[in-house]
Amino acid sequence: MIAARAIGDALRAALTEDDRVILLGEDLVDPYGGAFKVTRGLSTDFPGRVRSTPISEGAVAGLSAGLALAGYRPIAEIMFGDFLTLCFDQIVNHIAKYEAMYNGKVTCPVIIRTPSGGGRGYGPTHSQSLEKHFLGVPHLRVVASSLVHDPGAVLRALLAQHSPVLLIEHKLLYPLHLMLPAGGRIEGDMAEVHTSADGLPTVSIRPVPREDCSFTVLTYGYQAELARRVLSRLAVEEEIFGELIVPSQISPLDWEPIDASVGATRSLLVLEEGVEGFTWGSEVAARVSARFFGKLHRPVATAASDPTVIPSSKTLEADMLMTSERVEQAIRKVAV
Amino acid sequence: MTMTATMPNVGSGGLPDAVGEPGEPRAERLYRRMRFIRRFEESLLDLFERGLLNGTTHACIGQEADAVAIIEHLGDDDHVFSNHRCHGHFLARTGDAFGLMAEIMGKPEGVCGGIGGSQHLCAPGFMSNGVQGGIVPNAAGIALAKQLDGGAGLSVVFIGDGTLGEGATYETLNLASLWRLPLVVVLEDNAWAQSTPSSANLAGSIRDRFTAFGLPVFEIDSTDIEELDAVAGRALAQARTQQGPVAIVIHTYRLCHHSKNDDNRPADEVAARWKLDPVEIHGRRLDASARAAIDAGVESALQDVIDRALSL
Numbered sequence: 001m002i003a004a005r006a007i008g009d010a011l012r013a014a015l016t017e018d019d020r021v022i023l024l025g026e027d028l029v030d031p032y033g034g035a036f037k038v039t040r041g042l043s044t045d046f047p048g049r050v051r052s053t054p055i056s057e058g059a060v061a062g063l064s065a066g067l068a069l070a071g072y073r074p075i076a077e078i079m080f081g082d083f084l085t086l087c088f089d090q091i092v093n094h095i096a097k098y099e100a101m102y103n104g105k106v107t108c109p110v111i112i113r114t115p116s117g118g119g120r121g122y123g124p125t126h127s128q129s130l131e132k133h134f135l136g137v138p139h140l141r142v143v144a145s146s147l148v149h150d151p152g153a154v155l156r157a158l159l160a161q162h163s164p165v166l167l168i169e170h171k172l173l174y175p176l177h178l179m180l181p182a183g184g185r186i187e188g189d190m191a192e193v194h195t196s197a198d199g200l201p202t203v204s205i206r207p208v209p210r211e212d213c214s215f216t217v218l219t220y221g222y223q224a225e226l227a228r229r230v231l232s233r234l235a236v237e238e239e240i241f242g243e244l245i246v247p248s249q250i251s252p253l254d255w256e257p258i259d260a261s262v263g264a265t266r267s268l269l270v271l272e273e274g275v276e277g278f279t280w281g282s283e284v285a286a287r288v289s290a291r292f293f294g295k296l297h298r299p300v301a302t303a304a305s306d307p308t309v310i311p312s313s314k315t316l317e318a319d320m321l322m323t324s325e326r327v328e329q330a331i332r333k334v335a336v
Numbered sequence: 337m338t339m340t341a342t343m344p345n346v347g348s349g350g351l352p353d354a355v356g357e358p359g360e361p362r363a364e365r366l367y368r369r370m371r372f373i374r375r376f377e378e379s380l381l382d383l384f385e386r387g388l389l390n391g392t393t394h395a396c397i398g399q400e401a402d403a404v405a406i407i408e409h410l411g412d413d414d415h416v417f418s419n420h421r422c423h424g425h426f427l428a429r430t431g432d433a434f435g436l437m438a439e440i441m442g443k444p445e446g447v448c449g450g451i452g453g454s455q456h457l458c459a460p461g462f463m464s465n466g467v468q469g470g471i472v473p474n475a476a477g478i479a480l481a482k483q484l485d486g487g488a489g490l491s492v493v494f495i496g497d498g499t500l501g502e503g504a505t506y507e508t509l510n511l512a513s514l515w516r517l518p519l520v521v522v523l524e525d526n527a528w529a530q531s532t533p534s535s536a537n538l539a540g541s542i543r544d545r546f547t548a549f550g551l552p553v554f555e556i557d558s559t560d561i562e563e564l565d566a567v568a569g570r571a572l573a574q575a576r577t578q579q580g581p582v583a584i585v586i587h588t589y590r591l592c593h594h595s596k597n598d599d600n601r602p603a604d605e606v607a608a609r610w611k612l613d614p615v616e617i618h619g620r621r622l623d624a625s626a627r628a629a630i631d632a633g634v635e636s637a638l639q640d641v642i643d644r645a646l647s648l
Contacts, residue, residue, distance in 0.1 A: 066491075100451065
């Protein structure tokens with residue numbers, strides 16, 4: 001099943017299982033069903049609970065906060081991740097603050113979903129991966145969809161707890177088929193699922209046993225799919241063996257599966273599509289370097305997109321984004 | 337003037353000296369509530385000067401009648417969202433003077449354990465936040481929850497004239513009107529946004545900003561609680577019977593500085609407005625001995641609150 005459909009089914013299950021779940025966002029209702037069609041059919045089956053809103057991202061986030069404070073479970077869609085900037089005040093100064101600043105008297109369990117990322121030629125303001133600006137916001141979970149995580153299980157876990165969530169969905173994942181671990185494998189690779197105390201999965205994928213892997217690659221979202229393909233090919237064609245770690249929650253991180261892998265490989269590469277500088281990778285590098293001081297074979301490597309605007313031109317976009325080629329280059333550097 | 341307004345049971349745990357004694361004549365209760373808020377705010381400023389508080393505070397001296405008049409007409413099903421200048425609204429809503437004093441003193445016994453402080457309060461049926469504008473969609477979300485619940489409650493949000501500069505306000509007015517949400521926006525226009533007069537902040541008409549979105553506007557320029565009470569009664573009655581949001585615009589005046597020691601307004605302007613002090617306007621209506629008894633009761637209850645909070 002393709003990711004867009006699986007996410008839609010996860011939302012349908014949430015609406016079915018809990019009357020308090022409300023979906024809000026621009027152009028969600030049928031027949032349009034959302035800019036990326038993830039919510040298609042839901043407004044027809046859940047009238048009044050799946051609502052198209054005016055073009056007012058700040059108010060959509062703010063309204064969701066009020067709903068959540070009053071006991072509902074709003075799931076807002078921000079049509080493009082780029083527009084998260086319009087929700088920043090609500091996310092940082094309202095949604096993520098209420099429970100803590102009211103000393104636990106209320107919870108504000110808002111979930112904000114947003115299609116993100118480039119590769120579609122949408123240009124500077126419809127292609128970004130802005131999640132790095134939300135990493136480390138106290139009391140906010142940042143979660144990223146990947147093909148190796150079941151969207152239904154992730155959403156159920158997120159609805160079973162009360163912290164607010166920013167859920168990043170890379171738009172290139174939508175038409176791709178999920179590749180969920182089954183019987184300890186994903187295609188020809190070994191796959192292991194580590195579930196955090198909050199029920200959020202991290203998937204480890206390796207072509208050979210961990211002790212035979214010479215490096216670890218940590219990434220999420222669409223980058224995880226690019227890295228999986230590269231690693232799978234390098235294993236078959238060149239007997240280069242690396243382990244891929246794909247967390248569903250990217251902030252705060254569940255360090256256990258990361259440390260388990262790095263403890264064995266002593267080598268780590270962190271990949272992300274967001275632009276380089278003050279990144280997810282820098283934070284991971286700092287933490288892992290401190291924990292594994294003197295034990296790593298090489299400094300933690302990071303790779304991210306170039307720090308500039310994302311051009312509309314297909315070739316110019318490919319020059320600055322973390323494409324499959326750049327993922328492979330980064331992996332080869334740690335594989336030597 | 338409406339004489340049948342319900343007392344907010346939400347605040348039934350509050351101090352009688354702050355919210356009114358059982359069976360007290362309405363005119364005296366209104367005075368008591370305003371007087372308590374006034375003296376609470378003055379006491380805070382005094383505690384700051386004595387170095388017993390840190391951080392900041394935004395006193396509502398001069399605006400007490402707005403809080404009391406509106407909240408007199410609210411019940412348990414209603415919710416109040418307030419802003420940085422929230423003590424009057426909080427006290428009128430909850431009467432929990434000790435919880436507020438301890439909160440502002442940063443004590444664990446405060447309503448938010450000392451984390452929220454002066455601007456970030458939470459109690460049954462009440463919340464406040466210190467960022468301008470953002471509380472308006474939050475209040476609308478609570479209104480949507482009430483609509484979905486199918487109950488009769490209103491979501492009331494207090495904003496100031498300065499908040500009319502924030503885009504979130506207008507996004508929310510549009511949405512609230514479109515979805516016919518049970519939202520009541522109470523705008524306290526106190527003529528100054530921090531140090532900037534309304535004339536340098538606001539183009540066009542305040543009323544038109546609401547009517548443009550289809551909200552009925554109840555507008556009043558007064559610091560007399562009896563006049564405010566009458567308008568609040570009419571506005572909230574309409575909010576309860578019609579489908580959709582309502583705006584109440586109160587032209588008032590902040591008699592104190594914005595926060596602490598930051599007042600550059602013309603002294604003669606401020607002095608002229610002291611002649612319209614809402615506590616005094618209404619206090620003059622009371623029998624002198626009744627007024628003195630209330631003043632003494634408020635003073636003693638407030639001193640007890642301060643002493644208990646200081647001793648924590």
